[in-house]
Amino acid sequence: MTQFEMDPRFAQATTFIADWPVCRVLLAEDARYPWLQLLPRCGFVTELLDIPREQRLLLMEEIALACEAVKKIQPDCKLNIGTLGIIVPQMHIHVLGRTPGDPAWPGPVWGHQSEAMVYDEKTREFRVAIVRSLSPKG
Amino acid sequence: MTQFEMDPRFAQATTFIADWPVCRVLLAEDARYPWLQLLPRCGFVTELLDIPREQRLLLMEEIALACEAVKKIQPDCKLNIGTLGIIVPQMHIHVLGRTPGDPAWPGPVWGHQSEAMVYDEKTREFRVAIVRSLSPKG
Numbered sequence: 425m426t427q428f429e430m431d432p433r434f435a436q437a438t439t440f441i442a443d444w445p446v447c448r449v450l451l452a453e454d455a456r457y458p459w460l461q462l463l464p465r466c467g468f469v470t471e472l473l474d475i476p477r478e479q480r481l482l483l484m485e486e487i488a489l490a491c492e493a494v495k496k497i498q499p500d501c502k503l504n505i506g507t508l509g510i511i512v513p514q515m516h517i518h519v520l521g522r523t524p525g526d527p528a529w530p531g532p533v534w535g536h537q538s539e540a541m542v543y544d545e546k547t548r549e550f551r552v553a554i555v556r557s558l559s560p561k562g
Numbered sequence: 563m564t565q566f567e568m569d570p571r572f573a574q575a576t577t578f579i580a581d582w583p584v585c586r587v588l589l590a591e592d593a594r595y596p597w598l599q600l601l602p603r604c605g606f607v608t609e610l611l612d613i614p615r616e617q618r619l620l621l622m623e624e625i626a627l628a629c630e631a632v633k634k635i636q637p638d639c640k641l642n643i644g645t646l647g648i649i650v651p652q653m654h655i656h657v658l659g660r661t662p663g664d665p666a667w668p669g670p671v672w673g674h675q676s677e678a679m680v681y682d683e684k685t686r687e688f689r690v691a692i693v694r695s696l697s698p699k700g
Contacts, residue, residue: 471641473629484622491611503609506644510660510668522648530648535669 428465431514437540441552444560446475446482449490451552452520454540456527458497458551459520460490469515472507483517486560490519493555497521508534566603569652575678579690582698584613584620587628589690590658592678594665596635596689597658598628607653610645621655624698628657631693635659646672 430448438450438461446466452459466479475483491503501521509515522529528536568586576588576599584604590597604617613621629641639659647653660667666674 471629472626472643473633473641477623477626480622480626481619484618485615488610488615488618491609495611502646502648503611504644504646504648505610506642506646506670508640508642508644508660508670510640510642522646531673532644532646532670535673 427467429468430463431512433512434461434463434514434516439548439552441555444486444489446479447486447517449486449555450516451548451555452518452540453543455543455547456541457520457522457533458494458501459518459533460494460555462486462490462517462519464515464517470509470513471515474515482560487517487519489558489560490517490555493558494519494521496554496558497551498523504532506532506534565605567606568601569650571650572599572601572652572654577686577690579693582624582627584617585624585655587624587693588654589686589693590656590678591681593681593685594679595658595660595671596632596639597656597671598632598693600624600628600655600657602653608647608651609653612653620698625655625657627696627698628655628693631696632657632659634692634696635689636661642670644670644672 437453441449441451447462447464450461464475498521501523504520504522507517527538575591579587579589585600585602588599602613636659639661642658642660645655665676
């Protein structure tokens with residue numbers, strides 16, 4: 425791993441959960457969705473193609489693990505996975521759960537104009553603990 | 563591979579490009595964006611977690627190859643990758659190129675209310691040929 429610096433905007437809008445072999449795992453500060461963000465830590469990455477093949481394969485397994493975590497938090501959700509990088513260029517992969525009737529349904533959460541819901545401490549800790557209970561085979 | 567049946571909505575809105583080891587590769591019928599869709603062919607898949615690990619790793623390489631293809635079509639683009647599956651449940655991974663000033667910029671193309679631009683035959687064939695010139699190591 426080369427040096428890893430996180431765009432300060434992530435610190436404002438997320439809670440740190442863990443550093444997995446390839447990615448930093450963050451909880452998006454919006455209690456309306458079980459929503460993780462994975463930041464590849466191999467230097468400053470903006471595109472999937474910046475990541476060497478070997479780490480890309482580990483990344484896929486980390487994305488799958490994040491999917492498992494979201495499903496544990498909200499078993500009946502539909503997973504949405506996406507990486508856009510237009511507003512915040514540093515590569516981050518969103519993995520989140522959607523349910524009928526959520527504020528952005530059936531559209532994407534990205535670009536949806538509505539206010540995030542602040543977490544109560546207990547719910548945030550519950551979600552963080554679920555993600556921490558899973559660990560990549562790395 | 564078990565049987566693979568494609569939701570008829572894809573045939574309406576895309577052009578067939580190729581069958582790669584894991585995915586069927588389609589060109590979205592919207593000339594405004596270099597836009598591919600990858601449909602995993604391992605049975606009826608709605609979530610990444612439905613795909614066995616070994617094929618998931620091949621899928622990552624096919625996504626990376628689709629990224630390369632989009633970058634060949636439009637070198638200065640920002641890649642967007644996403645899978646949502648709320649409107650059309652059959653899993654399909656969007657890989658497309660964005661440029662400042664495109665109709666949905668800086669929002670996501672998913673859920674953006676605007677009319678697709680019909681391809682002229684030559685541009686469609688050019689894009690299809692670029693994707694076909696790349697092949698996965700499988």
